[in-house]
Amino acid sequence: MKTQSLLDRQSIVVLALLAAAAILVPVLNGIMAPGSALHLSDHLVPLLGKYICFALLALSVDLIWGFCGILSLGHGAFFALGGYAMGMYLMRQIGPRGVYADPILPDFMVFLNWKELPWFWYGFDWFPFAALMVLLAPGALAFVFGWFAFRSRVTGVYFSIITQAMTFALMLAFFRNDMGFGGNNGLTDFKDVVGFPLQAGATRLVLFVLSVLALAGGYLLCRWVISSKFGKVLVAVRDAESRTRFLGYRVEHYKLAVFTLSAMLAGVAGALYVPQVGIINPSEFAPANSIEVVIWVAVGGRGTLAGAILGALVVNAGKTWFTGALPEFWLFALGGLFVFVTLFMPRGILGSAQDLWERSRQRFRTNRPAEALSPAAE
Amino acid sequence: MNAPVTPSLLYLDNVTVSFDGFRALNALSLAVDHAEMRAIIGPNGAGKTTMMDVITGKTRPNEGTALFEGTYDLTALDEAAIAELGIGRKFQTPTVFDMHSVEDNLLLALKEERGPIATLFSRRTREERERIDALLERVRLTAHRHRKAGELSHGQKQWLEIGMLLAQEPKLLLIDEPAAGMTDQETADTADLLRDIARTKAVIVVEHDMTFVRDLGVKVTCLHEGSVLAEGSLDAVSSNERVVEVYLGR
C-alpha cells in the first residue's frame, strides 16, 4: 500500500464520489419532482445518511485494525456513546413538548418519578457542550481503557476479547433505569436539532450532507495520519511490534493515541446517526454490532481506508435488501460473508482489486509473475 | 559489592533469571568496554538470548546488577528507554518491517524524536535523506531502496537490520547470529562490516559459526548453563577443557 502522499489517486476518487453524493442526493430528493423517475424518495435520505455514518464508523475501525493491528470488538460502544451524547442534547431540546410537559426533565425521568436532572445531564442543553462531549465521552473511555490495556501489553485476541467484555458491560449498564439514560427504551421522540425540526425534509438533507462532510473529513484525517511518519510507526507496530519497541518507540503511546482518535471518530459517527434514525438505545452496545463493523472493514479491504467505506456501504445495502426480501436468509448471508472473506478474500474487495491491478501491471512490465505478497501478519 | 560507577560501557554482575525454577541465567557477570567487540558462544540453552533480553529490558532479572555507562540501571528501564540510551538489538531471525520500503525501514530507525506528536508532525528533511543515503550505501541496499523489505532475500534482510541498528546510532550493538543462513561470501562480508562498526562502537555478537567467530578475531566469552564458563581469545577458550566438553565436543 502506498502511504506516501496525502492525496493519491484513491483519495481523489473517494473525495469525488463523496462530493457527488453530497450534491446528487439533495438534488434528486429536493429538486426532482416526486413521481419523476429520478426522484429519490424521502425515506431513502435518512437511510443513506445512516449508511454514511456506518462508513465513518468502519473507517475508525480500519484506522486501528488495518494500520495498527488492533482488533477492537467494542467500537460499537464508542459509536453508541457519541450517539448518547447527541441523544441527550436532543432530549433537552424537546423541552416542555414531552408527554409529561416537564420543562426540564425528559419524559423517562418524570416517569421514573425523578425530581431533578442528574448532574451528568447538565450542559447538554447547550449544543457546543454536547458536541464536545460527542468527542470527549468516547475519547475518554478509549483513553482510560487503552491506557490500562496497552501499558500492560494486552494484545491480539486478548485485547479483542476484553473490548468485547467492555461493550457488553456497558450494554448491561445502560439497560439499567437508574443509570439515567432511559433504560432499555433509550432516548427517543426527538423534536428538533439546533432549532430545525427533525421531521422536515430539508433538515434531513442537511444532516445527510453533514454526514458526508464528516466522512470526507474523517477520511482526510486518517489519510493524513497514516501518511505521516506516525502512520509508518503504526504499520511497523502492526507488522513487528517488538522490533518497533527495540527501535526505541513507546508502542503503547502510539496505540493509545490512535485508539483514542479512532474512538472519537466513532463517536462522531454515532452522533450523526442518532438524529437521522431518531433513537438511541442500549442495543447499540451489543457485542454483535461491533463484530459486524469489523466484517464491513474486512469485506471492503482492511488497511485501505476507502475499502472500509466501500465495505460498510455494500454490506449495509445488502442487509437492507435481505431483510426486506428474504429476512430468514440475512444471517446466513452475513455468516457466510464472515467465512468467505476471511478464507478467500483476506484483503477484501479493494485489496484484491489492488493486487490484481499490480500483478497485471508487473506482468506487463517485466513479463514475469510478481512475488506473492505475504498478507500482513498480526 | 562494586561501586556503582564502573569504567565499562556494559556491566552485568551476578545476574540471575529463573523461569518456574529453571535458571536461564545463573549469577552471570560480564563487562564490555567502549568500542570493544565481544563474541558470545555457548550451547543451546546457555542463556545467550536471555542475556540479550536482560540487557534490552525485555526480561527483568530476579537479582543482579545491569549497568550501562556505569550509571543507567538497565533493570529499571523499559525497551524503548534502553534503546534511546543507545543499545541496539538485532534479532536471531531477521526482523524488519516487511510492508515498508527499505528506505522507510531506515527512516523509522533514524535517531530522532520518538514521541507520537513529533512523528505526527515531522516532515522529511534533506538531512534525513542524506543520512539514509549513507546507510543504504554502507549496507549495500541503495539499489533496493524503494522495494518492500518483505521482498528482500534473507541476507539482505540481515543487512537491512544491521543498517537499522546503525541508523539508531547506538553505543552498543547486540547482534544475534548474524551469519545464520548466509552464504560464505555474505558471512565474510558481514564479518568485515561488524569489524568496521566495532571501530567506533561496542558490539556483542552471539554466534555459533566458529569460522565466523575466528574471522572476527575478538575476545570470546563462552556461556554454559547461565553463567560464564570461560573468557579470553578464541584459541584460549577453545582449548579450555570444560568448553570442549560441553560445547565444542571432543
Next chain:
Amino acid sequence: MFCLRHLLRAVVLLVGFTATAVAGPYEDALPKFSAGSYSETDEAIGAVASSGHPMAQAVIEALQDGRLLAGNGQVFIRDPSGGLVNAATGQAFGAAPADLKPVRVNNRVRRAIEAALGGLTLLSPNAGTRMEAARAVFRSRDEAALPNLDKAVGQEGDAGVKQALQEARAAILLTKADASAEDRLSAVSTLRARGDQDALALLSNLSADSPPALVAAAQQAADAVRSRLEFWSAVQNVWYGISLGSVLLLAAIGLAITFGTMGVINMAHGEMVMLGAYTTFVVQELIRTYSPGLFGASLFIALPLAFLVAGAVGILIERSVIRFLYGRPLETLLATWGLSLILQQGVRTIFGPTNREVGTPAWMSGAWEIGALSLTYNRIVIVVFAFSVFAVLLLVLRYTSLGLFVRAVTQNRRMAGSMGIRTSRIDALAFGLGSGVAGIAGVALSQIDNVSPNLGQGYIIDSFMVVVFGGVGNLWGTLVGAMTLGVANKLLEPYAGAVLGKIVLLIAIILFIQRRPRGLFALKGRAVEA
C-alpha cells in the same frame, strides 16, 4: 341416663380406649357445640383438645370437615359412609334425632381447630403426622397444646420428632408469662439451637417487660442465631456460586481445549452448547413419541449423542474453515463468529425461534435439606456432572495418547510436528473433543436454561472470561477461573444486584487481565514467547 353413660364407658374401655371412666372435661365440653355460638364452640374446642379424651381428635376433625352435628345438647359425628356416631360415647347411633345441624365454624374457630389438631395429632401413632403436628404447634404457639405436648415429649421415641416437639414446647413457653423462669430460659436455649428464621423472630420479638435475665438471654440467643443465619446465607451464596461456577466450567472447558491447544478463538463454541441442548430436545421428543417409559433415562441417551453431534460439527468446522486460518487468530475469530450466526439461524429455521421444552426427569426434581439450606437436585447433579466432566477430561489429557499428543502440540507445535505427530489430525481431534464437551454441557444446561437458538450467545463472553482469567492451556486454571467467577458473582449479587454485580466482575476481569495478561495459571518459558 347416667347409668347408660357408665355402661357405654365400660364398653369403650373394653374396646381398648385408655380414657378415664369418670365424666371429665370432655364430656362437659361437648354440649357447648350445640349452643350455636362461635365463642362457645371455640371454648369447647379448647376443652376437648386438652381433655386427652380418645375421641377428641375425631370430634375436632369432624368439626373441621363439617361432619360434626349437634342438637339438643347432644353431639354426633357423621362418618364418611353416612352413619352417625355419638361423640360422647363413641357408639354408632342408628336413628338420629331430627333436629341435628352441622356445627358452624368461622375463621376464628377454624384457627382454633387447626391449633387444636396440631396439639392432638402430637400423639398420633404415625411419626410423620406427629412431626407435622409439632411444626403446626410451633407456628400457632397455642398454649392449649401444652399438656399434649408435655405428654408427647415424654413418650416420643423418634429423636427428630422429639426435637421438633421440644422446639414447639419452647416456642410456647418462651412467651408464656406464667411459666417458670427456668422453663423459659431453657426454651431460649432450645430455640437458639434450632437457629432458623422462625426462632430468630420468636427470640427477637420477646416483649421487653419479661424478666431481665430472660430478655438478656433471648437477646444473646438472637444474636447467635443471627450470625448462624448469616453464616448459612453465606454458605448458600457460595453454593449458588459453585452452581454457577460449574455451569461456567461446563461451558468453558471445551473452549479451554480449543483455545489452549490451538490458540483458536472459537466464537461458535456457544453454538456447540446449543446443539447439545437441541440434541437433548430431539431425544426427548423421540422418547415421548415412541417409548415414554424411557423418559427417566433420556439425559443419559442424550449425552453421547450430544457429544457426537457437537463433536462432528466441530470437526467439520475445523476441517473446512479453521485449518486454513492457523496462525491468524483474529481471522479465526471472525470466521467462527460467522459460523455461529449460520448455526443459530439454521437451528432457528429448523426448530423455530421460540424456546423449546426440555423436560426434567423425575429423579432430578426435588431438593436436599441440609442445615438451613435447600439444595435442588438438578443443581447438585449439574455440579457433580461438571466436576466429573472435568475429571474425565483431565484423565483423557493425562493418560491417553491423544492427550499426550494434544499436550505436545500445545507446548510446542513445531517440535511436535517434527517428532512425527500429525499435528493437523490432532488439531481436528482436539477441536472435535472440545466441541463434543460443549455439546455435553448443552445437555446439562438444557435442564436449567431456556433451549432457544440464542442459548449459546449467553455463554460465550462468560466462557472467554473464564478461560482468559484462568490462563490459557491449563485445565486447572479453567476450573479455578470458573469457580472464582461463579462464587464472586453470587457473593456480589446481594450487595450490588445481579446486573451491577456482573458489570463489576467484568470490569474486575478487564483490570485483572491487564495485570496478568496471560491469566492466573499461565504457561511460562520460551515456547510462549514465540
